[in-house]
Amino acid sequence: MxxxxxxxxxxxLAGEQRAFAELVQTCQGAMRAVAYAIVGxxxxxxxxxxxxxxxxxxxxxxxxxxxxxxxxxxxxxxxAKTRYRQDRREVLLDDLPAPHGSIxxxxxxxxxxxxxxxxxxxxxxxxxxxSQEQLRECLEHTLLSLSQLQSSVLLLRxxxxxxxxxxxxxxxxxxxNVRVLLHRARLKVFATLEHFEDTGQC
Amino acid sequence: xxxxxQLVACSSDYLDGQLTLGxxxxxxxxxxxxxxxxxxxxxxxxxxxxxxxxPPAPVEGAEALxxxxxxxxRATR
Ligand SMILES: [Zn+2]
Numbered sequence: 001m002x003x004x005x006x007x008x009x010x011x012x013l014a015g016e017q018r019a020f021a022e023l024v025q026t027c028q029g030a031m032r033a034v035a036y037a038i039v040g041x042x043x044x045x046x047x048x049x050x051x052x053x054x055x056x057x058x059x060x061x062x063x064x065x066x067x068x069x070x071x072x073x074x075x076x077x078x079x080a081k082t083r084y085r086q087d088r089r090e091v092l093l094d095d096l097p098a099p100h101g102s103i104x105x106x107x108x109x110x111x112x113x114x115x116x117x118x119x120x121x122x123x124x125x126x127x128x129x130x131s132q133e134q135l136r137e138c139l140e141h142t143l144l145s146l147s148q149l150q151s152s153v154l155l156l157r158x159x160x161x162x163x164x165x166x167x168x169x170x171x172x173x174x175x176x177n178v179r180v181l182l183h184r185a186r187l188k189v190f191a192t193l194e195h196f197e198d199t200g201q202c
Numbered sequence: 203x204x205x206x207x208q209l210v211a212c213s214s215d216y217l218d219g220q221l222t223l224g225x226x227x228x229x230x231x232x233x234x235x236x237x238x239x240x241x242x243x244x245x246x247x248x249x250x251x252x253x254x255x256x257p258p259a260p261v262e263g264a265e266a267l268x269x270x271x272x273x274x275x276r277a278t279r
Contacts, residue, residue: 015276021268028261052267056274103210103242112205117238121245126255129248139256158217163220164218183214190249 001064009068012059024052027069031076037171038080047083051076067131068165079169089098094147098139098188099202100195121197129193140190146185153178154185156190204232209239213246 001004003010011019035047055075062071109115123129130136143151152171157199162170167178196202204212209232215221216229233240261267 012275013279015272015279017268017272020271020275021264024261024264024268024271028264029258042274049267052271053274056271057278060278098271105207108205108207108210112207114206114238118242118245120241121248123250126248126252129252130255137251138257154253158250159256159258164220179215179218179220182218183211186246186249187210189253190246192244193249193252199263 001067005068006064007132009062009064023068023072027072030069030073030162031154032071033155033160034076034153034170035080037149037156039078039084040148043084044080047080050083051079073162073166073170078194080154082170091153094148094149095184096145096147096150098145098191099142100188102184102187102191102192104187119194119198121193122132123197132196134202136193137191138196139189141202146188150181150185154189157182158186204228206232206236206239209233209236210242213243216243217250250269 006017008022011022017195031051032044032046035044035051051072055072058075062068071150103118107114109114121129143154146154149171153167153173156167156170164175164178164182167173168175171178173181192202209229212225212229213223216226221229233243
């Protein structure tokens with residue numbers, strides 16, 4: 001736990017509303033992703049609400065060994081799992097078609113070399129890419145097309161910066177499943193960016 | 203020697219540090235000689251960074267939630 005977090009925790013313990021607002025801003029997105037991965041769209045918001053309340057009630061007993069975020073995510077996962085444990089064996093294999101496809105077999109010759117090599121993108125920074133409003137929308141569209149678990153794992157890894165093993169533990173997934181989910185999701189995002197850079201449209 | 207297709211298949215694991223030492227060396231060796239795959243990895247990293255840079259969705263009702271949580275905390279003290 002960092003010194004900043006220690007101070008935040010003290011303010012939370014004192015019941016300072018501003019401190020809770022900060023915590024909500026930094027953790028709600030990740031909590032929502034964890035809840036969504038386990039219970040799906042319906043119920044995710046309720047799980048997050050319940051997790052917040054459980055967290056506040058347990059705040060005094062929080063061990064300062066882990067980060068607040070890790071602790072909150074564990075509570076969220078547990079809340080979600082007690083509420084509703086879905087049979088995810090089929091869901092896990094879901095690989096829904098993405099708007100711009102993926103980097104699939106069609107891109108390679110039979111000898112394994114590129115048939116259609118990646119094209120050079122016009123922009124080489126995230127800021128330049130995201131300054132194009134249409135591309136932002138296009139990206140959101142692709143993210144929405146991902147399966148429940150693909151999008152959750154991608155979000156938790158790329159946006160929330162969780163370690164793969166943390167994702168495995170929170171979502172009760174094997175490491176190899178997390179790796180596959182992440183890889184498929186990344187290739188779809190890649191395909192969307194490539195398509196946009198090639199054609200200038202979504 | 204890895205093929206380009208194999209390199210792409212293990213590209214996420216490469217970025218996440220999930221490859222064994224041997225696999226990592228084979229990947230690096232391929233990248234040394236293959237311009238297309240270098241570009242692919244570079245742009246895959248850019249795609250990662252772009253996702254990270256997407257503005258976060260605003261949290262709806264954040265203030266109300268914070269108020270409720272703070273009140274709850276003060277009540278249980
Ligand atoms: Zn190659």
